[in-house]
Amino acid sequence: MGAANFRGGVHPEHRKELTASLAITAATIPRKVVIPLQQHIGAPCEPLVKVGDAVKVGQMIGDSEAFVSAPVHASISGTVAAIEPYNHPLGRKVTAIIIEGDGRDEWCSELEPVEKVDDLSPEEIRARIRSAGIVGLGGAAFPAHVKLSPPEGKAIDTVIINGAECEPYLTADHRLMLERPEDIVFGLEVIMKALGAGRGIIGIEDNKPDALRVMRQAIEGKSDMSVVALKTKYPQGAEKMLILATTRRRVPSGGLPLDVGVVNHNVGTTVAIAEAVRKGKPLIERVVTVTGEGVKRPANLMVRLGTLAGDLLEYCGGLREDTCKLIMGGPMMGLAQPTADFPVVKGTSGILALTAEEAAVYENGSCIRCASCVKACPINLVPTFIAQAAEHGLFDRAEKLHAADCIECGCCSYICPAGIPLTQWIRIAKAEVLARRRR
Amino acid sequence: MKNSYLADITRGIFKENPTFRLVLGMCPTLAVTVLVKNGLGMGLAVVAVLTCSNIVISSLRRFIPEQVRIPCYIVIIATFVSIVEMVLQAFVPSLYAALGVFVPLIVVNCIILGRAEAFAGKQPVLRSLCDGIGSGLGFTLGLLLLSLVREVFGNGTLLAETNYAVQLFGPNFEPMRLLAQPAGAFLVLGLLLALTNIVFKRLQIE
Amino acid sequence: MNGKLVISSSPHVRTIQSVQSIMIDVLIALGPVALVAVLLFGKQALITMAVGMGAAMLTEALWLRRWNIFGDGSAAVTGLLLAMTLPANVPWWIPVIGAAAAIIIGKQLYGGIGQNIFNPALVGRAILVFSWGSRLSGKIWPVPKPFHFFADISAVTTATPLAGEAEAMEVSLSQLLIGNMAGCLGETSAIALIFGAFWLFYKGHIDWRIPGGYLATVWIMGTLLGGGIYINPYMTGLFHLLTGGVLLGALFMATDMVTSPVTPSGKLIFGVGCGLITMLIRLYGAYPEGVTFAILTMNALTPLIDKFTIPRKFGEVKRLVRP
Amino acid sequence: MEKLITILFIYILVDNFVLQRFFGICPFLGVSRKMETAMGMGMAVVFVITISTLVTWLIHYYVLVPLGIEFLQLVTFILVIAGMVQLVETFLRKASPTLYQGLGIYLPLITTNCAVLAVALLAVRQEFTLLESVVFGIAASLGFWMALVIMSGIRERLELSKVPAPLQGTAITLITASILSLAFMGFRGMMTL
Incomplete structure (x- = not known):
């Protein structure tokens, strides 16, 4: 029996050799962490602490009454310096609890x-x-x-x-x-x-x-x-x-x-x-792969949540001169970041710094109907048609072509020989279709 | 006032050219333009029918009830087409044979009914006459252009089957036979349309 | 780190494949066929192909006002494919007009690469056939003179095997495979065509469904009708597969990405349709060959086929599969 | 029987009314923009042509010829067609509102579709029998329908492509029709009457 499989998909270069053999090491505990009150799908948390409060590692500092939500915890010990909107890797500012560390790493255990x-x-x-x-x-x-x-x-x-x-x-x-x-x-x-x-x-x-x-x-x-x-x-x-x-x-x-x-x-x-x-340990740290040709010393790090990406990259030797893209997550589904001034959140599996050589340029060429995207789509969609409909604002047509089913895996964009950012177009169509359904 | 008569004529030839601007009466335009002679013949037949029907419809416009105007127009047009058909059959049988079923089909040529509906049914007789002549000539111009291209390049001749026939190229010339075929008609008309679109765009800018 | 960070939607990596690399692969795949054509028909084959490619590339470069003559390579493919559908002894102006018509009417009037409805090379060929038919698909074809590069191949002529029973009897299977027979440049050698197509299969540029559907239909109809009650016993299924443009059409023309369906089932329908029309024309029509018309007709049906064969999306099942 | 099949085959594929004979070009260019309208128009045309061919044939052989007034052929035919369209419209509205909803808007346009008159005239000119005339009408209109639907599919795709501005609309449709006509020329000689 061969390996388990599905229809479609693509074979991007793995590039895992940069960090695959590097054991997980603990990053230094940062002096400051930024803990967004929403790091999950669902209702955002309400802060349980005030500015000036002293907090210990593992102390719950934000929670919500809602069922679909998850509390957040202090990841270092110290004082709450501010509660204010801060850059979130998902692309907008989210209210966050900023903790200045005292360097003592005192734990509290509630469980x-x-x-x-x-x-x-x-x-x-x-x-x-x-x-x-x-x-x-x-x-x-x-x-x-x-x-x-x-x-x-x-x-x-x-x-x-x-x-x-x-x-x-x-x-x-x-x-x-x-x-x-x-x-x-x-x-x-x-x-x-x-x-x-x-x-x-x-x-x-x-x-x-x-x-x-x-x-x-x-x-x-x-x-x-x-x-x-x-x-x-x-x-x-x-x-x-x-x-x-x-x-x-x-x-x-x-x-x-x-x-x-x-x-x-x-x-x-x-x-x-x-x-x-x-x-009884709350979620205060996670493993983050800091990698890409743009990172001087790639590593697998155990990172306290809320650590700023800039600090983490500093720990890894900084960025190379020709870095052109900073991504939270993997290269296929991750989000490009405008700056390194964002915290590691619960969903951050990697921080990727790509050089111009590695990063793709999408130029929106003419579709030659090669059907590579059709073959690659794991959900059996016809990405080029949806993208075309989205480009012309024909969202009814996009809906009929099942735009809402897209899982945004990025296979179609990856494989397109004409360099059309298909996933991006389909995302637009999907958002519009879902918005219309809600209406 | 005189100007308006002239405008009625030129409008049909240029600004509202039935072939290139309004894209009407395409069937005969495509079908009979293998030779200049046929194109010209069809064009003049339409001029005759259009002018006559415009005059009659315009002069009867106060007597034709609104609800049954279309059938009335059609009867008037059909009458003139029948007359033209008989005239062609009697005096130029070769042309009549070449145009075939497209002579009676002038009845359903949308230019004629279109002019009746849009113009002759509302305007005085003289103006309708001018409009008829203008639109008819505009249509003839379209046919002439199309048949000129198709005959010259598709047949290598000019005014073939007439007394003024000219062999345009030497004996070694191999004409592009495609242009004499149905596909060629579509192709040349499509290209001419694109060309007039470009010309009109340029003119409007300046 | 200098300069600004680029912000764009995921994914952030991309295949190295490009439109140009695909076109170059097609040109490579046509290499063996071109080579065999030159070996068989000598310098005239070389001239015809070079003129076809050159004219196509030049026309496109002029139309787009582009200095890079090769560009994305699609014009070169069109020009070469067009030349492959011509006999070796055509005058130079035939491939020139054909290539120019293919590029302008077949492609640029529709907005350029990827936008055309019909296979440009076949549009060019169809225009040539109906304009100067006696020059390229008449009864008389040049006979190949293998390995005589400078020979004048127009001197001896014959009819194609497809012309009728007598002609079909004269060719052997080995002739059909190697291509040592009368025919168009790219249509004669079955081995070279299949060899070249393997490269495209290997590179994943063509799907088995179009050539598979096409060739299977031709073979089945040829076996049932060609060698049976109709016409003549020598024109069997295999004969129909190996003669005329069926292989060139099925492997290189019908598989043209731009003008064939993108959906998997659509591709199969397209292939079968091409085969059906080809054989209808061959068996009952006025023309001995139907590949050009068959593919053009199916090109026209492609938008409809695409529209009605949108694949079932993942998980689109009424009944849940539960153990 | 064989002749009927031949007529059917010829006027759908070989001598397609639109692509080879240039009948009904105006609606072909006008309503081929969307598949739905093309389907509706095609259906309406099949309906009207079949019925009007039947009626005009009967009128020609049982009224015009016995009375010796063939010169009135054109006037009577066109009136019959206009009347038929009107009649079909009223009938449909009462009998099948759903079908009327689908075809209603196209029916008035059919009066000026020269294919209808052409079928009526050619049926008489080619001296077809009544049955042959009806089959001829069905074949011609099916051919029209087919060309219309094919073109609508193509145009729906062209709508999303980068056709140069001067060619958009009718010009590129004509050029497409030209290539389509080329492709259909391959069917020539398959059957003859």
Whole structure:
């Protein structure tokens, strides 16, 4: 049997060799952190502290009443210097709590550590995960406890841990699998328990044989878990593609994984869940791959949330002269940043500095109808037609062509020989179509 | 006042040229323009019908009830077309044969009904006469241009099948036969249209 | 770090493939065919192809007022493909007019690369066929003189194998494969055509569906009707595959990206349609060859095919697959 | 029977009314911008041509010829067609409102579609029998419909492409028709009457 696969996708250069062999090291604890009150999908948090308050590491400093939300915690000890709007990597200013550190790194612990999962009920697990402020660390930043609370009548039988890490350059998840396999297995157990799921699958792209080996060893003796080798192809880590590849189930258009009895979590999230449940540790740090030809010393770093990207890049030796693009996330779906003055948030899997040589230039040439985008689209759309409709403002036509189903993976733009920024056009169409539906 | 008569004539030839500006009466334009002789013949036949029907419709405009005006117009036009058909058949049978079914089809040539509806049904007789002549000549001009291109390059002749026939090129010339085919008619008309679009744009700018 | 950071929408990396690289791949794929044509028909083949390519590139450069004669390479492909559909002994002005018509009428009037509805090379060829038909698709074709580069190939002529029963009987299978027979430059050698097409398949520039649908339809119709009750026993399915422009058309013309459907099922429909029309014309029409008309007709139907074959989107299922 | 099939085949493909015979060019250029209108117009034309051919044929052989007034052919035919269009319109409005909604707006335009009169005249000139005339009408109008729909598909695509300004609209449509006509010339000689 070959590696698990899906239809479509592209094969961008991996460029993971820059950091794949570098073990995760802790970055220095910053003097100042900026903690946005919204680092997740859902309702923003209200601050629980005032300017001038002293805070300790792990202290909850923002929370919300809403179910779909996640609290935020202080990631260093010190004083709250300001609560004001600050640059957010998603592109707008968001109210953030700015903490000046005292350099002492004093921890506060509100949760009791547990040694055995069996001691906790599903409700307790969910409560711990929520209060730890855990969200999807793969980038989507969807609150983890919400995913673990399926609505009535939706039975979940399978939990998939996403270790595909199909984005080029990024190696954070890869390193976690090599270095923290027990945490991942423990986290998976916890998730399965919370959902009452009988099957756990860890999906890993087959360009990471060492991770496959380590994880296979880690699950030895656990009959309800399996490690699946995935064909190396972008976007193998996209929710729908991963579920199709590992279980042959198709998430219906407009539906969620739980519609096919599946919940999936990223490797990083799983580790965070393990730590929250076992040690009571809130989400105050995460692994960030700082890489790209523009970075002088690429690294996989354990970074306190709220650390400014500029400080992190400084720690990695600074940027090269010919850096032309700074990206939060991977090169396929990440967001280009105008400055390095933005904090690491829960969804920051990587900080990428690309030189002019690596970064693509899209010039919006004439479509030659080569159908590369049609072949590449994992969702079976006809990207060039949607883009064309969007370009001419024909949003009815774009809707008929299923613009709203686009997962914005970027395959079509990547593969287009004419250099048309198809994904960008489709995003415009998708936004318009969704806006019209709401109206 | 005189100026307005002249304007009625020139408007049909240039500004509202049926072929190039209004894109009307395309069927005969494309079909009969293989030779200049046919194009010219068709053009003049339309001038005759258009002028006569314009005069009659204009002079009867107060007596034709609004609701049945279209059938009335059609009967008037059909009458003149029948007359022209018989005249052609009697005096220039070769032309009549060449134009074929397109002679009776002048009835449904949208230029004629269009002028009746837009102009002759509302305007006095003299002006309608001028309008008829103008639009008719404009149409003839279109046919002439198209048939000129098609005959010269598609056949290598000028005014073939008439007493003034000229062989334009030497014996080694191989004419572009395509232009004499239906596809050639579409092609040349399309190109001429684009060309007039360019010319008119330039004129309007200056 | 100097200068400003560039802000743009993701993705931030891109394939190295470009329109130009695709066109160069097509030219490479046409290499073997061109080589065989020169070996068979000598200098006249070389002149015809060079003139066709040159005229096409020059016309496009003049139209676009561009100094770079090669540009994205699409004009060179059009010119070469047009020359491939001509016999070796045409006068020089035939490829010149054909290439100019192909570029202007077939392509630039529609707005240039990617915008045209019809395959430009075939538009050029169709215009030539109906203007100077006796020059390029008459009954009399030059006979190849292999390896005689300077020979005058117009001296000895014959009919194409497609002309009728007697002519079909005269060619052997090896002749059909190697191309040592009367025909257009790019139509004679089946081996060279298939060899070249492999490069395009390897590079992923052509989808199997168009040539597959085309060739299968021709073979099936040829076997059922060509060698059966109609016309003659020598014109079998294989004969129809290897003669005339079927291979050139199916592998290089019908697969033209711009003028064929983009959807997978659309491509198959397109291929089958081309095959059907080609064989209808060959078996029942007035012309011995139908490839040009078949592909042009299907080009016209491409927007409709595209419109009605939009693939089913991911997860578009009524019933959920649950274990 | 064979003749009927031949007529059908010839007037759809070989001697296409629009592309080879230049009948109905004005609606062909005018309503081929959108697929939906092309479909509606095509359907309406098939409807009207079939019925009017039947009626004009009957009038010609049972009224005009016996009375010896063939010179009135043109006037009667065009009046019959105009009347037929009116009649079809009224009938449809009562009998099938949905169909009327689809075809209604195109019906008045058909009076000046020269294809209708051309079919009526040619049916008589070519001395077709009644059945042959009706088949001829169906074939000619189906050919018209086909050309219209093909062109509408192409024009919907052209609308999104970069056709140079002077050619936009009718000019590029004519050039497209030219190449389409070229392609259809390949069907020549497949069948003859």
